[in-house]
Amino acid sequence: MPAAVPPARTGQVTQPLAREQFRARYLARFYDPAFNEAKAEIDKLEAIAWQAYSEGRKSPITAKAGPGFKDPDYDLSVEWRAAHDRIEAAQKRQQDPATMSRVLIINASPRNDYTCPGEMSKSYRLMGLIEQTLQLQGMHVDKLDLSRLTSDPDLHIYPCKGCVSTAMPLCHWPCSCYPNHSLGQVNDIMNDVYERFAACHGVVFVTPTHWFQVASPLKLLMDRLVCADGGNPDPSSTHGKKNAEAKAIELDGWDYPKHLAGRAYGVLVHGDVAGIEGSRRALTDWLDWMGLVESGSMARLDRYIGYYEPYATSHDTLDKDTAIQEEARNLARAVAIAVKRTRAGEQRADASLQPPRPK
Numbered sequence: 001m002p003a004a005v006p007p008a009r010t011g012q013v014t015q016p017l018a019r020e021q022f023r024a025r026y027l028a029r030f031y032d033p034a035f036n037e038a039k040a041e042i043d044k045l046e047a048i049a050w051q052a053y054s055e056g057r058k059s060p061i062t063a064k065a066g067p068g069f070k071d072p073d074y075d076l077s078v079e080w081r082a083a084h085d086r087i088e089a090a091q092k093r094q095q096d097p098a099t100m101s102r103v104l105i106i107n108a109s110p111r112n113d114y115t116c117p118g119e120m121s122k123s124y125r126l127m128g129l130i131e132q133t134l135q136l137q138g139m140h141v142d143k144l145d146l147s148r149l150t151s152d153p154d155l156h157i158y159p160c161k162g163c164v165s166t167a168m169p170l171c172h173w174p175c176s177c178y179p180n181h182s183l184g185q186v187n188d189i190m191n192d193v194y195e196r197f198a199a200c201h202g203v204v205f206v207t208p209t210h211w212f213q214v215a216s217p218l219k220l221l222m223d224r225l226v227c228a229d230g231g232n233p234d235p236s237s238t239h240g241k242k243n244a245e246a247k248a249i250e251l252d253g254w255d256y257p258k259h260l261a262g263r264a265y266g267v268l269v270h271g272d273v274a275g276i277e278g279s280r281r282a283l284t285d286w287l288d289w290m291g292l293v294e295s296g297s298m299a300r301l302d303r304y305i306g307y308y309e310p311y312a313t314s315h316d317t318l319d320k321d322t323a324i325q326e327e328a329r330n331l332a333r334a335v336a337i338a339v340k341r342t343r344a345g346e347q348r349a350d351a352s353l354q355p356p357r358p359k
Helices: 019-030 033-055 078-095 122-136 190-199 216-228 243-252 276-289 311-320 322-343
Strands: 062-064 075-077 102-107 140-145 202-210 264-271 300-304
Touching (some): 019 033, 075 078, 078 190, 102 190, 102 322, 122 140, 122 311, 264 322, 276 300
Parallel strands (some): 264 300
């Protein structure tokens, strides 16, 4: 290891959970008295889970990385390898000029009929208008409804752990932080999301404004897409999460590959009082940074629906606001045009320029 590699700064969280604290948290999921008749079985499962936690069995099933990886003898998670292979296959389909143009639409609102509000979101309705228009433009549409995180049992996007802030090569593409079986951090949807991003030629985000920011499901997704912007496609090069090895690789020179660059994008941010402009700017700045291609001013939309009006009538207001409905359709048309242009080989004006300070 080069002498110049700085040591890891430690001392924040240094001890695992105590046995009884772990048990209390694990059993909380079986609070319903209906589970009492299975208490003995649950106790056995809890003991196994404690053993996995105390031994740190993050990826209990592995296989040798094999040819194509820096260390072919490294024990690679079979779940990560399966996600990696699916993403590579999706990328190849995306680059095949014979395939149908594909646009991913993301509904970022956490609200749907099956959640506490008992009602669909306006974002979902706007996504439907965009879907119909894209289909009329000859696009295949893939819809990602992030409200399922709030309505489906045990479905998650776990928080980014910030590996990139230790060293960029420690952040693997796709993310290798999850699933973490020793912590019970499973059913994370991001491997599916990475594959869908890799397969698309364009992406549209539809989000409400929550407290001057995009909705929380979208922020989780954004953070977990950090691995698509500079991430390391070979975990064997860092032997998993060996931060000293990752620091050495970065200091030796890292090219920060942009794995999703070249895809067209559109953004629709809506709100009722304030904050839409900041959220729209944050989204477009992020997508520009990632190397995605803006689709023109009509594909960067922020609008109020029922400005300072009651929440209870906001769907009625959207029914009457035919202008925003047509603006949503125009957004879709603009993205479709941008997809066709990028697939025809038309590049953004600065595509040939090399940044002097990549990061």
